[in-house]
Amino acid sequence: MKRVAIILACVTLAATLITGALVWQLSRTPVPKHPEISAYTREQLVRVGPYRYCDVFVITECDVPKTVGTLVVSWRNPIQLSVPPSIARAPWVLLRAYEGDGEPAVSEFRPNSTLAVTIPTVDPRRGRLTGFAVQLPTLVRDAQNNEFPWPHAEWSVKTVWP
Structure with missing residues (x-):
């Protein structure tokens, strides 16, 4: 015993x-204060906190750490973007910037529709990808009572070409 x-x-x-x-x-x-996105390419993984993160109800109250991720890219390997469920359960927007002075390519995603997106590093019409951003839009009203979407949070990643 x-x-x-x-x-x-x-x-x-x-x-x-x-x-x-x-x-x-x-x-x-x-634990990070705000959600982070992840981007992967060519054996590189970057986790990025927000560039700007504002209160949804008081859009002028913002935390602006200005965080920007960086990925070295090539034309052969696309980027795999992952967003956490806290972002994916809301409508979210992916902006892709390319060489030249054109408007960014915009993709909008419905709530709970996707957690991951493949981003080609070269677009046949726009050229090489220079960066991308994930945004969470909120409907706001201006002084004239016009309603429009405004990003209350944004995550940013720039691409570097060798």
């Missing part, structure tokens, strides 16, 4: 130490 009690005490002590170590390890890497 004494041997069983000692073994039980050792198992309890080991479980407590392992749990404590796990809690310590998890508390060392803080």
Whole structure:
């Protein structure tokens, strides 16, 4: 009986130490304040926090860390963009900028429709991709009572060509 009690005490002590170590390890890497997007290409992964993140109800109250991710790209490898469920459950917009002075290419996604998008690095008409952004639009009204979408949050990634 004494041997069983000692073994039980050792198992309890080991479980407590392992749990404590796990809690310590998890508390060392803080949870990001805002959602992050991920982009992958050519064995590179970048996780990006928002460039700007505003309160949905008070659009003028913003946190502007100006975070911009960077990916080295080539014409052979597309970019795999992933957005977390916290972004994907709302309508969101993907803007792609290309060489030249043209308007960005815009793709709109319905709520809960997708968590990932493949982005070609070269467009046959627009040229090479120079960067892209993910935006969360909110409907706002101006002083004349006109209603229009305005991004309350934006994540940005620039591309670098070798």
